[in-house]
Amino acid sequence: MRGSIVSIHIAATEGGELQPLDSADLVAGCGIRGDRHFAADGSHSDSAVTLIEEEQVELFNELTGLSLAPHDARRQIVTRGVALNDLVGARFRIGDVELEGVELCEPCSYLANHLTREFSITDVSPSEIVRGLAHRAGIRARILNDGSVRVGDRITV
Template sequence: MRPTVVAIHVAKGRRLPTRSVQSVEAEAGAGLVGDRYHGSRHRHVTIQSLPDLEAAAADLGRPVDPGLTRRNLTISGGDIPTRPGTRVRVGEVELEVVRVAAPCRLLDDELGPGAARALHARAGTVFRLLTSGTIRVGDEVTLDPA
């Protein structure tokens, strides 16, 4: 069974809170419409996995709300690729790995002390958008399209 998108979050500005949405328009070469990184050169979408958040929550001793991590997409499982150039598909949209996402310094403020450390190596991956389309909660994620 393929993983699915379980949450989508966007933020209009760098320090503004994220908001949960049921779908978002992905624009090839530009990013997610309505997100702070729309129009950036390479940082279009960030993806994290629910099992990684659950492991971080176990380390912290408290739940980790996917919206507070500031990542765009949360998927139900699977190993999110980290090697630059690797491609994945989310619903109808194709993405390419840019780099590993480092835990944001704001995490300790948002989630509490130790959050950045708990999310180290669990903070997801940064992707660029290769194709346009709509990404929806419930979309299947193909982590190995080859």
Template sequence: MDSPDLPRVHTIHVAPGRRLPTKSVVSVEAEAGAGLVGDRYHGSKHRHVTVQALDDLMAAAEALGRPVDPGLTRRNITLTEGPVPTRPGERLTIGDVELEVVRIAAPCRLLDDDLGPGAMQALKSPRGGAVFRLLSSGTITVGDEAVAG
């Protein structure tokens, strides 16, 4: 049964290669131990999925003085609200897919290029989200519930 109080998937973005723009998708296949099919990190050892929250992006936008487009942050999944788990080992279930925190997602220098000067600083922890490994496979779709724990 859906709960109106739980965070949900707001957007999903994948990038086919390093430095290539992300593209918005409605759903994506998550492959346990490998990552999101079609994303640049698919097949990497631990960096399978990056997750951020829309309310953190709004706080970053306030600090920057301009909107922050979720697709330009280079994160894969944006939830409607946080907090996003950030301690290694913490779990998050999105739809039927189980994820485990690897580390905090540090913002990269590309943010200042894509979002303008100051973006990298505005998206520093805890606003930048977290990097997760996939513990199970399945489909992640916009609107799916996200449950921490």
């Protein structure tokens, strides 16, 4: 299975504006350098990076009539050409970084409410957004070794 990175985004603060990156430093046990979750304790602390498939956001848009960009789901790495759900429990590589899929990154009410406020969505409820993104909102992955990833890097299993 092969895919590639379409985009990389980080946020410095909770709910803060997403900053697009051409490349990012991934640090084992810590996350993406510069992101608000870097070296965070607490929930999902062993899942240092989030990924989402561009194709799943496109399908969500078709089903709901919305026009969200893939990074609007607030996942750090957007991919194309790889079935991310299949990577839960598996090891994979992005460039020279090895990762392990930990769990699905299911949508939550925080994300749904953020999207409805941010984009003034009135024709789709937050609960419909959660249902529409269920099992489509990407995965959390553990970073197994330090390294850099770039937009365009191949994903290999």
